[in-house]
Amino acid sequence: MKPAAIVIAIAAASLALPAAAQRKPEHVIHYRQAAMTMIGWNFGTLAAMVKGKTPWDAQEFALRADRIAGLAPQVLEGFAKGSDKGATTDAKPGIWTHFEDFKSKYDNLLTQSKALSEAAHGGDAAAMKEQFKKTAEACKDCHEKYKAD
Amino acid sequence: MKPAAIVIAIAAASLALPAAAQRKPEHVIHYRQAAMTMIGWNFGTLAAMVKGKTPWDAQEFALRADRIAGLAPQVLEGFAKGSDKGATTDAKPGIWTHFEDFKSKYDNLLTQSKALSEAAHGGDAAAMKEQFKKTAEACKDCHEKYKAD
Numbered sequence: 562m563k564p565a566a567i568v569i570a571i572a573a574a575s576l577a578l579p580a581a582a583q584r585k586p587e588h589v590i591h592y593r594q595a596a597m598t599m600i601g602w603n604f605g606t607l608a609a610m611v612k613g614k615t616p617w618d619a620q621e622f623a624l625r626a627d628r629i630a631g632l633a634p635q636v637l638e639g640f641a642k643g644s645d646k647g648a649t650t651d652a653k654p655g656i657w658t659h660f661e662d663f664k665s666k667y668d669n670l671l672t673q674s675k676a677l678s679e680a681a682h683g684g685d686a687a688a689m690k691e692q693f694k695k696t697a698e699a700c701k702d703c704h705e706k707y708k709a710d
Numbered sequence: 711m712k713p714a715a716i717v718i719a720i721a722a723a724s725l726a727l728p729a730a731a732q733r734k735p736e737h738v739i740h741y742r743q744a745a746m747t748m749i750g751w752n753f754g755t756l757a758a759m760v761k762g763k764t765p766w767d768a769q770e771f772a773l774r775a776d777r778i779a780g781l782a783p784q785v786l787e788g789f790a791k792g793s794d795k796g797a798t799t800d801a802k803p804g805i806w807t808h809f810e811d812f813k814s815k816y817d818n819l820l821t822q823s824k825a826l827s828e829a830a831h832g833g834d835a836a837a838m839k840e841q842f843k844k845t846a847e848a849c850k851d852c853h854e855k856y857k858a859d
Binding site: 583588591592594595596598599602609615628631635 | 732737744764780
């Protein structure tokens with residue numbers, strides 16, 4: 562287990578990183594929204610390519626996939642305990658009352674985004690598009706249950 | 711030159727990534743604010759340790775330094791041409807009228823944050839603190855000129 566993974570594991574156990582625990586709820590909310598914005602920004606570029614709205618660019622695909630895979634592990638501390646309220650948020654309270662379920666969906670994002678980054682460097686465009694869909698499904702699966710419309 | 715560095719070089723030459731050029735100015739502004747929020751979040755944890763407000767934790771220091779070094783190269787496309795207006799922003803117009811100067815300050819952030827990550831894995835707490843200050847100065851140097859109060 563890499564250091565980052567260990568920290569994530571500790572965070573999952575305590576439901577909050579020590580650093581995040583010292584933050585005001587509104588800062589935690591602001592942070593998680595920023596993380597989602599950055600992931601969405603990169604995901605949008607991939608989606609445009611996969612849907613044929615922009616030209617296919619394998620190098621650009623890999624850059625965006627790598628960034629998503631690097632950003633995904635940074636999301637969890639944005640859901641630190643106590644950040645269910647404090648600022649306008651789309652995060653539903655069920656996240657904290659069903660944290661294990663939420664965490665399992667989050668873990669799937671980590672798995673799928675890591676696989677997306679690996680596929681992006683594999684040279685097989687069809688595999689990249691397939692893994693893009695799996696990653697999008699990981700987002701959707703969590704958003705449907707835990708994100709307000 | 712790594713792929714990411716090549717993309718950044720291309721972005722610098724055109725003042726905008728192809729992907730970013732397709733974005734609405736408000737989306738670019740939102741993206742750059744998100745990138746700054748994530749960097750600030752991690753920087754805050756380092757600052758608290760350096761200032762002795764929280765206990766020194768070398769592993770935590772390295773995690774945050776690595777994240778900042780990974781996030782910094784993602785900032786530039788948030789200053790794509792045409793994103794000087796379109797939403798509330800602290801970014802001064804001088805960024806785009808003096809882009810070479812802005813870019814030189816940005817490049818210093820890349821240099822200092824990379825050095826911060828390297829220092830964080832070097833085992834010398836004094837060196838980490840010294841490099842933290844240099845990184846903070848890189849932020850300040852650009853904010854003083856190009857960020858509204």
